[in-house]
Amino acid sequence: MTAVRCYPGIKAREPIGHYIIAYHEPATIMKIFSSAQIKAADAYTIAQEPVSSLQLMERAAEKCAAWLDLHFTPQTPFHIFCGMGNNGGDGWVIARLLLKKGYTVTAYLLHHTTRQSADNAANQQVFREQYPQHVRDIYEVGDFPVLASPCVIVDAIFGTGLNRAIDGWVAGIIHKINDQRNGNTIVAIDIPSGMLADASSLHIPTVKAHHTLSFEFYKLAFLMPENAAIAGEVHVLPIGLHPEYITHTPVRFHLTDPEMIHTIYQPRDPFAHKGTYGHALLIAGSYGKMGAAVLSAKACLHTGAGLVSSYIPECGYNIMQIAEPCAMCITDIHPHYNSHFQEVFRNNETTDQYKCIGIGPGLGTETATAKALEKLLELYNRPMVIDADALNILASYPYLLRKVPPGSILTPHPKEFTRLFGPSANHFDRLELLSQKAVSTQLYILLKGRYTAMACPDGAVYFNPTGNPGMATGGSGDVLTGILTSLLAQGYSPKAALLLGTYLHGMAGDLAAAKYSQEAMAATDIITCLGQAFLYIKGL
Numbered sequence: 001m002t003a004v005r006c007y008p009g010i011k012a013r014e015p016i017g018h019y020i021i022a023y024h025e026p027a028t029i030m031k032i033f034s035s036a037q038i039k040a041a042d043a044y045t046i047a048q049e050p051v052s053s054l055q056l057m058e059r060a061a062e063k064c065a066a067w068l069d070l071h072f073t074p075q076t077p078f079h080i081f082c083g084m085g086n087n088g089g090d091g092w093v094i095a096r097l098l099l100k101k102g103y104t105v106t107a108y109l110l111h112h113t114t115r116q117s118a119d120n121a122a123n124q125q126v127f128r129e130q131y132p133q134h135v136r137d138i139y140e141v142g143d144f145p146v147l148a149s150p151c152v153i154v155d156a157i158f159g160t161g162l163n164r165a166i167d168g169w170v171a172g173i174i175h176k177i178n179d180q181r182n183g184n185t186i187v188a189i190d191i192p193s194g195m196l197a198d199a200s201s202l203h204i205p206t207v208k209a210h211h212t213l214s215f216e217f218y219k220l221a222f223l224m225p226e227n228a229a230i231a232g233e234v235h236v237l238p239i240g241l242h243p244e245y246i247t248h249t250p251v252r253f254h255l256t257d258p259e260m261i262h263t264i265y266q267p268r269d270p271f272a273h274k275g276t277y278g279h280a281l282l283i284a285g286s287y288g289k290m291g292a293a294v295l296s297a298k299a300c301l302h303t304g305a306g307l308v309s310s311y312i313p314e315c316g317y318n319i320m321q322i323a324e325p326c327a328m329c330i331t332d333i334h335p336h337y338n339s340h341f342q343e344v345f346r347n348n349e350t351t352d353q354y355k356c357i358g359i360g361p362g363l364g365t366e367t368a369t370a371k372a373l374e375k376l377l378e379l380y381n382r383p384m385v386i387d388a389d390a391l392n393i394l395a396s397y398p399y400l401l402r403k404v405p406p407g408s409i410l411t412p413h414p415k416e417f418t419r420l421f422g423p424s425a426n427h428f429d430r431l432e433l434l435s436q437k438a439v440s441t442q443l444y445i446l447l448k449g450r451y452t453a454m455a456c457p458d459g460a461v462y463f464n465p466t467g468n469p470g471m472a473t474g475g476s477g478d479v480l481t482g483i484l485t486s487l488l489a490q491g492y493s494p495k496a497a498l499l500l501g502t503y504l505h506g507m508a509g510d511l512a513a514a515k516y517s518q519e520a521m522a523a524t525d526i527i528t529c530l531g532q533a534f535l536y537i538k539g540l
């Protein structure tokens with residue numbers, strides 16, 4: 001198994017420093033297709049390549065068998081559960097290929113319908129003829145076998161053709177499979193059976209896989225936090241679907257990939273001076289939360305802004321000057337929180353000097369702060385970064401949302417998102433709400449999580465693949481605010497800053513985890529690793 005994070009699309013590399021990042025996954029265009037589009041890609045490939053549907057099934061199953069052979073040995077017995085559709089067809093071919101490689105295999109057919117797909121029938125017939133003693137039939141829950149551990153259970157019951165929740169005795173079989181999780185390994189083919197690729201699978205029976213071998217693409221469902229315990233580790237296996245279909249078919253959902261990030265990244269001009277890369281201002285901190293201001297200022301500096309100023313309450317002056325001598329410091333008249341943002345306004349105009357303003361980390365939600373934020377939103381007209389308590393202020397005074405400069409980036413975590421826009425029944429509904437709000441407000445909204453979702457004013461949503469649970473530690477979000485503010489100050493467009501900044505943040509987090517462990521790393525380590533993340537992105 002891969003012990004460290006993979007970056008999809010990146011080839012294996014030499015060790016970076018004294019730790020290693022493994023890059024195993026194949027290069028694929030990271031579009032997220034719906035089940036219907038995947039079916040269409042399948043049909044397009046069969047028509048254009050040309051290749052028969054049986055050959056395509058063989059190709060997909062070969063990839064799965066090769067993956068299984070790489071991760072297991074013939075000492076481990078395999079139990080392959082096949083449905084009646086093409087997912088089951090994959091199962092028959094995988095069973096045949098593993099037997100040829102010397103594995104002990106038993107294949108089970110679930111008679112959940114009398115309508116078998118043609119390719120399933122063809123492959124089942126071949127298998128039954130060659131290996132009749134390796135087949136068992138399942139008509140009811142009582143037919144579920146007693147399995148000796150450790151074994152590998154391959155779930156090829158339902159794939160993307162599932163159109164409703166599984167019920168009846170087949171649901172009983174799904175529960176039986178899940179009962180075998182401890183001590184055995186469950187590998188789902190294409191998608192865990194029961195899981196819907198494009199809709200919520202909450203409260204419906206699904207196989208809970210340790211690994212999912214997904215053909216060609218990620219499915220939207222794999223990126224949803226509510227499905228974290230269902231798909232396990234997802235491995236995307238290319239099966240050669242037609243590149244023309246993939247390139248030309250428009251999608252709403254994307255997964256950012258290294259190539260995309262490399263093209264966004266702009267190298268520095270050799271004749272640059274500190275004015276070239278913008279003056280960033282971070283309005284942050286309050287008594288007891290000066291760390292948030294320091295983290296965002298440091299991250300802003302280490303992402304390349306020409307000049308960084310931090311606007312903080314008086315109590316934070318020494319803290320900031322000592323913690324970050326490279327940042328300039330402006331203090332509010334209030335000792336404990338930011339109340340006026342004076343200096344940012346002159347003669348009721350914001351000065352031109354700040355190319356981007358980031359606001360929110362550790363800010364507090366005092367009434368005076370809210371009033372000052374309102375004035376700032378009225379006077380400043382460039383895209384801003386709005387995070388943490390600045391978002392909480394927007395949630396308390398919803399009319400302020402209309403005053404946010406167009407193209408600004410909001411960076412809520414799920415709780416802040418709910419405060420701003422209300423609750424959702426499941427994560428698919430929340431994604432829809434996220435996208436709708438980005439369109440209706442004409443803002444970029446970044447919803448934080450394992451796969452941070454970045455919604456754009458045109459309705460597109462990009463998911464970020466980098467990052468790890470080591471980043472679930474206080475201050476990680478403050479670092480992101482600094483990074484995004486810095487990129488905007490340097491002249492990146494809001495969309496470019498959003499995609500590049502979020503990727504960098506997660507990658508620096510992955511490098512920090514590889515160096516210090518997910519447990520020991522802190523938000524400061526993410527900043528320390530930004531340099532290596534930049535070097536990596538440049539070198540792609």
Ligand SMILES: NC(=O)C1=CN([C@@H]2O[C@H](COP(=O)(O)OP(=O)(O)OC[C@H]3O[C@@H](n4cnc5c(N)ncnc54)[C@H](O)[C@@H]3O)[C@@H](O)[C@H]2O)[C@@H](O)CC1
Nearest residue numbers: 042057060084085086087158159160161162163164165190
């Ligand atoms: N993506 C691709 O291009 C390829 C896909 N292949 C496989 O094809 C699969 C899709 O195959 P199919 O479209 O045949 O669909 P599935 O194999 O996912 O399932 C369809 C079968 O399930 C039944 N069914 C649907 N919903 C049900 C429910 N709620 N309860 C009980 N039965 C239900 C249908 O009547 C049908 O028999 C993919 O997931 C993948 O495994 C591969 O064979 C080759 C290439």
Ligand SMILES: Nc1ncnc2c1ncn2[C@@H]1O[C@H](COP(=O)(O)OP(=O)(O)O)[C@@H](O)[C@H]1O
Nearest residue numbers: 448449450467468469471472474475476477478
């Ligand atoms: N399990 C995880 N996998 C990937 N990224 C994570 C994970 N947990 C947290 N993060 C990232 O860490 C950051 C945490 O932000 P936030 O909750 O605002 O922290 P804080 O308010 O403490 O600064 C987000 O960018 C989020 O995407």
Ligand SMILES: [K+]
Nearest residue numbers: 155158191193
């Ligand atoms: K499956």
